[in-house]
Amino acid sequence: MPYQTIKSQKLFAQAQARFAGGVGSGTRSPASGWVPSPVYVDRGEGSHLWDADGNRYVDYLMAGGPLILGHRPKAVIDRVCQVIQERGSMFALAHDLEIEAAMKVCQLLPSVEKVRFDNSGTSAVQRAVRLARAYTGKTKIVRFEGHYHGWSDQMHWSNRPPLEAAGRRNAPRAVPNSNGIPEVLGKTLIVLPWNDIDLLEKTIQARKHEIACVITEPILGNLGGLLPKPGYLKAMRQLTADNDVVLIFDEVLTGFRVAPECAQGKFSLLPDLTTLAKAMAGGFPAAAVGGRAEIMDLISSGEVMYGGTYNSSPIVTSAVIATLSELSQPGVFQKMEKLGVDLANGLVELAQRAGFPACWSGVGSMFQLWFCDESQLPYDYRSAVQVLKSSPYAKFWEGLMKRGVLVQPRQDNLFLLSTTHSEEDIQLTLQVAKETFKEMKALQPPVPGK
Ligand SMILES: Cc1ncc(COP(=O)(O)O)c(C=O)c1O
Incomplete structure (x- = not known):
């Protein structure tokens, strides 16, 4: 035809x-x-x-x-359908499937001591940034040109900035990716070119008192899968650890796609926080933020609000369990x-x-x-x-x-x-x-x- x-x-x-x-x-x-x-x-x-x-x-x-x-995928669809038919699609109450799904994620990712589920990558990134700010008591986010961290007002900046608007390479201006995003949020961002460790080091040394976190895609999936230069992420890990800055790996795209233990496992690195979504649930809308217990415990103590009617539904948590089991073959x-x-x-x-x-x-x-x-x-x-x-x-x-x-x-x-x-x-x-x-x-x- x-x-x-x-x-x-x-x-x-x-x-x-x-x-x-x-x-x-x-x-x-x-x-x-x-x-x-x-x-x-x-x-x-x-x-x-x-x-x-x-x-x-x-x-x-x-x-x-x-x-x-x-x-x-038959194994995932069968499991999810069975859960819906035998137990229900939504409780907005605690249940055993979320515990099993959390265990599976933590087993695969050594950096994730505790995890909490969500429904989209955008939302998981927002949670991670909030946790980083609460943990450090600082506000600014270092992010890189060309990376995508979802469409929120806070993060949807400098993804594909016109070069005339973005200014000099060594000191890029934050450029919003949509009308309707308050300009004032740009002031909470420090935008840098990726893969430039010297510039990151200079920036962190000069502004560590105001930087809450550095967020990066560990492999630049939103720009053709560009790889980090040898040693770049390791140096980023060291710099952030030395300067009381939370390192967030946004593994929404790379997570459970590039390896069972995600990009961080491939590069043998332990970020403080990780965001996950996409491949984690084989086609169902699950996402997660996880990381060091000390940071995640800000949720347990109630210092950081983490709500959401649809979080951890039996649908998405059973999809996570089935998908990660299949990927462990x-x-x-x-x-x-x-x-x-x-x-x-x-x-x-x-x-x-x-x-x-x-x-x-x-x-x-x-x-x-x-x-x-x-x-x-x-x-x-x-x-x-x-x-x-x-x-x-x-x-x-x-x-x-x-x-x-x-x-x-x-x-x-x-x-x-x-x-x-x-x-x-x-x-x-x-x-x-x-x-x-x-x-x-x-x-x-x-x-x-x-
Ligand atoms: C690295 C990364 N972070 C965050 C997001 C946003 O995820 P979602 O579309 O589920 O909101 C995406 C989506 O493509 C992504 O690739």
Whole structure:
């Protein structure tokens, strides 16, 4: 069947009458690259997705991260349905499942002595920041350009700032990502470029009396999975520990995706607080904040308010238990990592053979292809902007999509894998990429002489 989007376009037109913007989140909209219209999904299964027009895709969105076990993971769905049918969906009272889920998270993460559940990454980050402020008695948050920590008024700053507005690299201005965010909150932020330990050190030394926390994505998933420079996170850990600053790893995206013990386990580091969500519950809306008992006990003592009607529901806690049990099976991560690395290497090779400079960043389960030489691989937001300026990625995305491979339309996003992706999916994707590069080459001949 030839690729078509007629039904998706029709549904989008209908949706806009009563459904603000026509989509549930800005990242699914034409403004985020979904042209001619957002993809309206019919159903998913494992690593595949079918849309309203009947197109079948190998899916590398994985719902933005949660579907680490693929679409409709049987073990999780069965467990959650059983809990709902036999016990209920909501109590807003204490129950045993939240204890079991908390135990599982703490078992996997040595830095998490105590944990509390939540329903979204945005909200978990807010809690972590509040805890850090209460613990230190200080207010300012150090955050990095290009990182994403949710859409709250407090944190939705300097994620993709226009460079004219962001000012000098060594002293970036905090730039809000939306209208409606009070300017005054910008004064509680200190924005820095990532992967620059000297600047972080200077800033902490000069302003330690006012800095409550440093928050970072340990692998920059919201910018193509850029990796920390060797020693960078370790130095960040040391500096924060020495200066009474709480270190928060925002592992909403990397948690239970890059390793069973998350990015912090991969780098053998213990942050003070960690935020988790997405892959932790295999497609159900669970999130968490956890960390050192001394800090988390501010909740137990009532000094830090931690409310929420939907927190720790039987639905999400049973999903956490089932998902983490599945992820604890031997070999699961190794297989996913290997397939991802094979795919990333294969894409680079095909792009180069077609005459496009290419390299990749990230790890096997979350990576991005960059159309530049390895020597130009970005290491922070501003270096990424330079590469993105002249990237043919939009054509790459379009070529893959019309041939049945679904990836995010924006290059600053990621290829995300699940435990259900197979060797066959990878081979099919590489075949489709080969045809796409051929088409791109014909459309935009690479540098003469190559
Ligand atoms: C690192 C990180 N932190 C926080 C968030 C916000 O999470 P949520 O969309 O669940 O609010 C995201 C979402 O993509 C994220 O990637």
